[in-house]
Amino acid sequence: MFHLLFYTFTFLTLASALLVVVSRDAVNAAMFLLLSLVGVAGLFVMLDAALLAFVLLLVYAGAVVALFLFIIMLLDTRPGAQKPFQKLTMAAAGLGGALLLLGVGSLHARAQLPAAEEGLAVPSLKAYAQQLFTTYLLPVQVVGFMLLIAMLGVIVLSKRFETAEGGA
Amino acid sequence: MNVGLDHYLIISALLFALGFFGVLLRKNTLVVYMCLELMLIASTLALVAFSRFNGTLDGSVFVFFILTIAAAEVAVGLAIIVALFRKRHTVQLEELNALKH
């Protein structure tokens, strides 16, 4: 059962990711991105991180992919004429691919990975909260500022200004 | 065969690679952006796996930060793409070449 679920989610993740990369239409790509995310969320659950899986779906499926779809519809882009790739790009991609495969291969062969610790409790919501608000309080503050500037940025980039003096 | 850390790592690496090639090969900025998200997700997968197998929670906590950052990045990025589309009426990277001398 465990194995079956694992391989299903793996397949879902990787196959949809491949389809994101190759699909010609941006809408399809967004839908496959969503599927891929579902696969990753499944893998999260198998790693005892159900909370993260939930957050992932919430943020990505609920916000990011929805935003993508919204923008795609808004812009109403035509599917781009699929030009053949340039030779140089292909060569670079081929080289990169070979290197990556080599990397994955050696990851499998050479990496000394720690064995799983048995009997670990599934981390509770409280444990996450404790970490976030003690050890990682400063990054939380910084992320707060980051969200603020992101919001301001989106306003500055999108709002119509009537006069030269106009503030956002 | 037991499902171990290396399985998750290989999935993560493959996902990362797929995203990377998407960024490299695709011309539609929106799709390029989705591929960038794939790369970030790949990292979070590895992070959660490590966190689980190391027995430290820090990795999982980091995922919160990554997700927040990714969401902010998407918001800003899409705002730029929309603003650019209003000016140039395209989202194809190869048509965005006004900055060449």
Added chain:
Amino acid sequence: MPDSNAQLLQLAIATPLVAALFIALGLPKRFSTKLAGVAFAVPALIALWLWREFPAGAGADYAFRSDCDTGLAAFGISLKLGLNGISLPLFVLAGIVGLAAGLYALRSGAERLKLYLLLLLVMHGGLLGVFASVDIFFFYFFHELALIPTFIMIGIWGGRDRNYAAMKLTIYLTAGAMLSLLGLIALYVKSGANTFDLVALREALAADPLRVTTQKYIFGLLLFGFGILVSLWPLHTWAPLGYGAAPSSAAMLHAGVLKKFGLYGLIQIALPLLPAGAAEWAWPLAVLAGVGNVLVVGFITLAQRDLKQMLGYSSVMHMGYCFLGIASLSAVGAGGVVLLMVAHGLSVALLFLLATSIHHRTHTFDLADMGGLARQAPVLAALFVAATMASIGLPGFANFWGELTVFVALWQFSPGITAVAVAGVVISAVYGLRAAARVFFGPPSEQFQRVAAQHPPADIGWGERLPALILLAALLFLGLWPRAVTDGVNRALGRPVAEMVRR
């Protein structure tokens, strides 16, 4: 403990720089010219005073020492000033030529005179600093300080081809400067002393000389770096072009003084610190390059039809003697080179000055379009002929003693080369006298008659005469009493070079 003479030395370098700063800060033109005049005169007076004060017994040791930390003392870099037997004559040379060039510039009526004077003052300050530095980093630093204004002056006030000339000059001289900088850094690191202080370097290397291979590559860097700066054949092509395009005062200072930087560096730094390296490079490379300077460039000079270009080539050619003198690897040769440097500096500055005065009257540099100017400007003619004779090396002028000493040193090295070098004197006599004859005597050309009808040429006035006379007087003084220079030089060279010659 800084004595008052050391402070005077600092003052001499600071005066032009501070004056330049004041002009840059927006001093009105009226005051600017006055201030510049003072700032050109002060270093010359101080230089002469220091010459008088120079302790009779001092040679290689530095007098008038002062030390000033600029913040890099931890790296062995600090502003150490002083003069020894070799640098003193060159310091005086810089003072006198600077005074002449400055006086000439004040009366030149150049466009944007304030900027012109500012750059010239910076150049003058740099030149004085070059020869007064005991720290070889500052030696290099002041050289660059003097070099930069040249580029700008050529670019703004230059004559024909100024853009091309300025660009070529900049690239060549930067390449040369970078090579020599690398050589100096190599000395700094390889000596193990981790200091740029020349005295400390000498002590360190005397106690523990570098291996021959190390010496060889460091000397190579310095030889080629300095060689480009001194216009060593075949890396000389920037020089005539640059001098042809440069405004007169810049050409006077550059050809007269600044170009001596490389030779001075070879004598003061490279020879005593790297004797084995010098021996490796001297034959055949340095000697052949020197012969190239004398013969190849000499023949090119013969073919010149443009007065200023001809002067530029002739100055390149005379550098050949200096190189041969250094390559002879003897104290006599090096001493002769110092004397020749001073003499050549004075005479070439005088020639560039007079060439510009000629141009004011003929409105051309083309020798074919001149003739018969002696009738309208007899004093100018007399000065030019005298300067030409000095530059050829006739007895009675300082150049004679310098060339003679170099030939004597060269004879011990190789009689054949000496014969070739002496042939160079004949070449320079031919083109020098021919040019003088062409400009001042003989029938005036049609072109000159036309120009003379529009602007009747007058003889040179005191504004031009005074700087020319200063230079000529210095040439004659040294011609009659060369010991004023050679005594100090001999004492300075006595020890290190004598040791070096026993190779």
Added chain:
Amino acid sequence: MSNTLLQAIAESNQWWAIGPEMILGCAALGLLVLEIFLPKEQHRHIPVVSILAQIAVLVGVVVNFDTVWKGEYLFGGLILLSDVGQIARVFFLLSSLLVSFLALVCLPRTRMPRVEFHHLVLVVTAAMMLLAQSNHFVMFFVALETVTIGFYILVSYFRDSPLSLEAGLKYLVLGALSSAIMLFGIVLLYGAAGKVTLDGVVHTGFEYPVIADFLRQNPDSFLGLAGALLVLGGVAFKIGAFPFQVWIPDVYQGAPTPVTAFLAVSSKGAGFAVLLVLVLEVFAPLEGVLVPVLSFLAAATILCGNLSALTQRNAKRLMGMSGVSHAGYLLLGVVAAFSVPWAADAVWFYLFTYLLASMAVFGVMAYLAGADDADQELDHYDRLARNRPFLGAVLAIGVGSLAGIPPLAGFMGKLLLFIAAFQAHLYWLLAVAVGGVVVSIFYYFGWIKAAFFETWSPAAGGEAPAGRPVPPAPSWAGAATLAALALATVLLGFYQEPLTSWLMK
């Protein structure tokens, strides 16, 4: 329970230690508050408030330079205060002050809001200061992303101009790519180093000392090496090192001039601050791999930057490519720092001279820029020295210092780096660098030529170059700022005491 939680928070968070960053953040918020509560006609004073706040923080940091906690882990190991951190703070504050000044010149030409720009500059600067002092990869990544997202917005800030937006998009795609690569590297390091329990406290592989210890014990760990290289790849993107320099010319040209300056100086400075810490402390055990890799990068960066700068005619692109070559020289210093410890100080010295010179040049560019900010050709500098002698002089000093011409500060920076490289026996790299300097003279000189030499003259006939109005005269404050930059550049060339006494503590 809640008491113990609060206690834990209080014990592990020493907020006053990051006072400068907090004040900047509060000032940034204050700007927004002012914008809401001040009447509209008073809004033009808000940028001045921002500048005053930065000056206050800068003075505070300089005055309290020695009185901060040093060598202690704060926030449970997220932050490490040090002398270098203080120097970095001063660097970023100085740079952001000048960027704010440039914004005062440039922004009124457009109808873009001004307060938000200053707000962004403040937040990004605070994040950079945290980035340079972080001792933990979570802190590092969060701070870095705050900087990066800030830059996405800043680069595309002139959204009326398609060029600015296009530059923003390019920076966005490549910046996000580099962030993703770096993140993967961080994750690998975290996984490789595992956890270490010391005195009952669990330390994870996010902490710099843990990673350094791990790499020392397992120098041939594949995960560790791969992670380190991926992280360094991300940093290489930020500093514009080969082969990640492709984005530089386009983004520099399209971005608003103040942002170009911000990218060129602060972003590069942050990159090198981080690189020095990572390479010399965290990844130091991988020296055997890093030295050849970084040496190659340095050489390729110098060559690539200088050669591609040769053909640029746009002033901003030229600054970009020349900035790439400066990154190469700085990398040379970083490589030298492996065996010559003071080379790291030399890198900082160089960064400060680069700051002064670049800002002087960008200041002149800001005054010369017309309505279209991206259109700044070298031809527009024709007759600058005659029409505006002051701007011409500042430009000459700035460009001269960038070219490394004595007696300007840039030369001293190069000299120190070269001496360090020589002591570290990096001979071939030094040869490349010297060649690069000679090549760079071509284009720097071309710029000076355009401003000073009046290649076109009415007497020679021909068409006058496309009419550009004489640039406006700087206000007294602008002139004073530019003059201070130029003067500092000259003074540092003669007298380095103020900077060295402070760097070499």
